[in-house]
Amino acid sequence: MLNEERIKLMxxxxxxxxxxxxxxxxxxxxxxxxxxxxxxxxSVICATITFAILCGAAVLxxxxxxxxxxxxxDLLISGKKILIFYVAFIxxxxxxxxxxxxxxxxxxxxxxxxxxxxxxxxxxxxxxESRK
Amino acid sequence: xxxxxxxxxxLPEGIGMMKNILVLKEHIRNFYGKxxxxxxxxxxxxxxxxxxxxxxxxWGYMEKLKSFPVVLVVALMCSFLPMNCIILFAAGFMLLHxxxxxxxxxxxxxxxxxxxxxxxxxxxxxxxLVVLFLPMCFLMKIPYIIPIAMGLLGSPVAVVSVSCGVxxxxxxxxxxxxxxxxxxxxxxxxMQKFKVVIDGLLNNKAMLVTVAAxxxxxxxxxxxxxxxxxxxxxxAIIAGALANVxxxxxxxxxxxxxxxxxxxxIGSVISVGIAKLLQxxxxxxxxxxxxxxxxxxxxxxxxxxxxxxxxxxTPEKSVKRINTQRKASxxxxxxxxx
Numbered sequence: 001m002l003n004e005e006r007i008k009l010m011x012x013x014x015x016x017x018x019x020x021x022x023x024x025x026x027x028x029x030x031x032x033x034x035x036x037x038x039x040x041x042x043s044v045i046c047a048t049i050t051f052a053i054l055c056g057a058a059v060l061x062x063x064x065x066x067x068x069x070x071x072x073x074d075l076l077i078s079g080k081k082i083l084i085f086y087v088a089f090i091x092x093x094x095x096x097x098x099x100x101x102x103x104x105x106x107x108x109x110x111x112x113x114x115x116x117x118x119x120x121x122x123x124x125x126x127x128x129e130s131r132k
Numbered sequence: 133x134x135x136x137x138x139x140x141x142x143l144p145e146g147i148g149m150m151k152n153i154l155v156l157k158e159h160i161r162n163f164y165g166k167x168x169x170x171x172x173x174x175x176x177x178x179x180x181x182x183x184x185x186x187x188x189x190x191w192g193y194m195e196k197l198k199s200f201p202v203v204l205v206v207a208l209m210c211s212f213l214p215m216n217c218i219i220l221f222a223a224g225f226m227l228l229h230x231x232x233x234x235x236x237x238x239x240x241x242x243x244x245x246x247x248x249x250x251x252x253x254x255x256x257x258x259x260x261l262v263v264l265f266l267p268m269c270f271l272m273k274i275p276y277i278i279p280i281a282m283g284l285l286g287s288p289v290a291v292v293s294v295s296c297g298v299x300x301x302x303x304x305x306x307x308x309x310x311x312x313x314x315x316x317x318x319x320x321x322x323m324q325k326f327k328v329v330i331d332g333l334l335n336n337k338a339m340l341v342t343v344a345a346x347x348x349x350x351x352x353x354x355x356x357x358x359x360x361x362x363x364x365x366x367x368a369i370i371a372g373a374l375a376n377v378x379x380x381x382x383x384x385x386x387x388x389x390x391x392x393x394x395x396x397x398i399g400s401v402i403s404v405g406i407a408k409l410l411q412x413x414x415x416x417x418x419x420x421x422x423x424x425x426x427x428x429x430x431x432x433x434x435x436x437x438x439x440x441x442x443x444x445x446t447p448e449k450s451v452k453r454i455n456t457q458r459k460a461s462x463x464x465x466x467x468x469x470x
């Protein structure tokens with residue numbers, strides 16, 4: 001039989017699943033450490049691409065000067081310099097993304113708590129119905 | 133009873149008008165709630181059409197993209213695609229136009245877009261809209277509305293997206309200014325063009341001043357809006373607009389940026405007006421939407437249309453009867469509609 005209370009609950013849950021819940025449910029399927037490390041890894045890849053673009057831009061900015069300097073400079077020292085910049089850049093970006101994603105994970109879990117309690121309530125309603 | 137009713141009608145004019153506006157707001161809300169399925173695509177279509185037309189107007193270097201049927205088809209496509217697709221198409225149009233002018237300019241702007249996406253918009257995809265809106269509003273001479281709106285709606289993090297928007301506009305404006313230099317096809321000077329474009333991005337003082345002014349505006353508006361004072365939203369809008377003009381003025385004096393201060397003042401006044409309107413009709417209204425959801429259990433498929441209840445009903449006029457001699461009025465509980 002149609003149970004009005006149950007339909008209301010299910011509607012509310014379905015609308016949550018379709019809107020803000022969509023992302024939260026995806027996040028909620030991960031363990032905390034898995035989710036955050038995956039996101040930080042993505043961030044590191046993005047930061048590497050960014051660094052490559054910036055280096056490319058620096059070279060193209062004054063290509064002739066670059067070609068002149070490349071023979072004068074000690075490549076090992078400038079390579080080290082670039083590496084230090086790269087590591088610092090990656091580290092800062094990774095820390096920021098760690099903070100952002102751990103905050104997001106906690107927020108998603110919090111929002112899902114209500115959803116899970118609704119699920120429990122729903123199963124209680126089903127049990128009551130079946131007893132009748 | 134009639135006297136009472138007349139008294140009601142003779143409300144002071146200001147209050148009467150206010151009431152009418154509130155009713156109008158309620159009607160708009162109801163209307164939106166009812167026809168949301170049709171209205172959202174129409175809004176998207178109009179937004180896409182406007183942005184593409186503005187881009188074609190300001191940077192129309194590729195003739196093929198300027199033909200109206202192309203714009204119309206793309207805008208129609210945008211109307212049923214997700215919001216961020218409008219941005220994607222606008223960016224695509226932009227890059228193609230720049231490509232027609234000079235490959236170097238297109239490469240630099242593409243790199244800028246890519247950097248913005250990789251560093252920031254990956255975190256906050258919704259904020260990308262600001263990067264579309266800001267250049268549009270710059271072209272319509274009212275960019276000052278954006279930092280105010282973001283301060284009212286968002287968080288201080290919006291500073292990043294507003295800054296990105298300003299940078300995009302200024303780099304594009306710089307390219308348009310230097311189109312004579314950039315447009316020449318000259319193999320030898322190809323590398324020089326990179327320098328010209330990147331210089332325009334790095335040594336653009338007008339851009340830096342605008343970024344600073346908008347950043348301060350966003351933070352100021354946000355801070356005041358959150359204060360527990362009366363009319364905090366209005367105070368925030370006005371204070372933000374003033375701070376913006378003052379910083380632009382000082383920036384102009386110190387760095388000689390050639391930002392038109394008269395334009396900034398007029399633009400700010402218009403922006404304050406628009407912000408007030410938005411505050412009233414958009415920001416504070418909960419356009420909670422009619423939802424169509426679909427689910428099933430063991431016995432049934434459910435197709436539910438959930439229509440939000442109106443919490444603040446459009447006022448129905450009711451008059452309380454003081455004269456209770458008539459039986460009918462006593463039966464109706466002393467209240468009746470007319």
